[in-house]
Amino acid sequence: MAGRPERGGERGGDSPLPVGSRLPSLVSRSDIGDVRWRDPSRGATVAVFLQSSDHDADRHYLDELAAASSDFALWGGRVIVVMPEGSGGDARSGDGEAARSLAVVTESTGEAEHCGVGAGEDAILIADRWGEIYHGARGESPEALPAAEEITNWFVYLATQCPECGVPDHP
Secondary structure (H helix, E strand, C coil), X not given: CCCXXXXXXXXXXXXXXXXXXXXXXXXXXXXXXXXECCCHHHCEEEEEECCCCCCHHHHHHHHHHHHCXXXXXXXXXXXXXXXXXXXXCCCCCCCHHHHHCXXXXXXXXXXXXXXXXXXXXXXXXXXXXXXXXXXXXXXCCHHHCXXXXXXXXXXXXXXXXXXXXXXCCEC
């Protein structure tokens, strides 16, 4: 069985929602259709909250996620990117299938607020297929968030877990 990925300097309180809690039961409108946040049939979910696609760091992070999307899909993972309304520009600068694999939500129904993410804050929540949160991080830029390789490791870990493998509040 795969070991749990490193938490990379996570301090208590760095997760927008507490580890062991659940993603909100949201349905968001994205550029690829409606997205149910807790959907066991779709696999593990990573929710990424970015300030704006106009920032170079945010765009670079989105490009990194798009490039790794085929690895995410191999392990049944999906990424939902939430950006502020009117952030401007195309959120996905990559081409082809990889760029289309990220569900980009321009926040209009308070997704960030429902997930405990403050204004002007970048954040990430990593949850299993049932919406239980295993990891979270926040910061003023995407550098505070796990890199695509670490997200892939989380998808591997979550894909190889079974309900008997751990206690949700101490994954």
